[in-house]
Every structure is written in structure tokens, then in C-alpha cells.
Amino acid sequence: MLPAIIFIMNIILNGKPITIQESLSITSFLKEMNISPIGIAIAINESICPKKQWEDYAIKDADQILIIQATQGG
Numbered sequence: 834m835l836p837a838i839i840f841i842m843n844i845i846l847n848g849k850p851i852t853i854q855e856s857l858s859i860t861s862f863l864k865e866m867n868i869s870p871i872g873i874a875i876a877i878n879e880s881i882c883p884k885k886q887w888e889d890y891a892i893k894d895a896d897q898i899l900i901i902q903a904t905q906g907g
Contacts, residue, residue: 842894859887862898872903 842853846866853862859882863870875882876899882890892898 842892844892844895845897847898847900853892856891856893859890859892862892863887868900874901874903875899876901 840855842856844851844853853865857865859875859877860870870884870887875887877890877892878897879899
């Protein structure tokens with residue numbers, strides 16, 4: 834049996850470099866990072882990614898991901 838191949842990807846999350854072990858959808862990435870999808874917006878490489886595309890978008894090596902959390906203010 835051949836050993837499993839693990840793909841390592843380097844991405845930028847909110848300005849900080851991180852490493853993930855495989856290409857994930859945004860939805861799967863949020864689950865893995867324990868980030869609630871409620872009340873957030875996501876930009877990938879400086880373009881907003883609509884929530885309806887989160888399941889289909891595969892994070893790529895060197896992607897820059899910005900997660901913006903909505904907050905209440907007054």
C-alpha cells in the first residue's frame with residue numbers, strides 16, 4: 834500500500850500566514866477553524882465571495898482570505 838500524500842498549502846488569513854493540509858471549501862475551512870459562518874463576510878484575494886459560493890470555492894495555495902465579522906454599534 835502506498836503512503837497517503839498530504840498536500841500542504843500556505844495561505845494568508847486576516848493578514849497572518851497559516852498552513853492547511855489540503856484544499857478545502859470555504860465552508861469546510863470555517864468548520865476546521867471553528868469559525869461560525871453567522872454574521873461574517875469573506876473576501877478571497879481582495880474579492881468578496883458570496884455565501885452561496887462558499888461550498889463550491891476550493892481554497893488554493895497562496896490565497897489571501899479576509900474574514901470580516903459584523904458587529905453591532907451605536
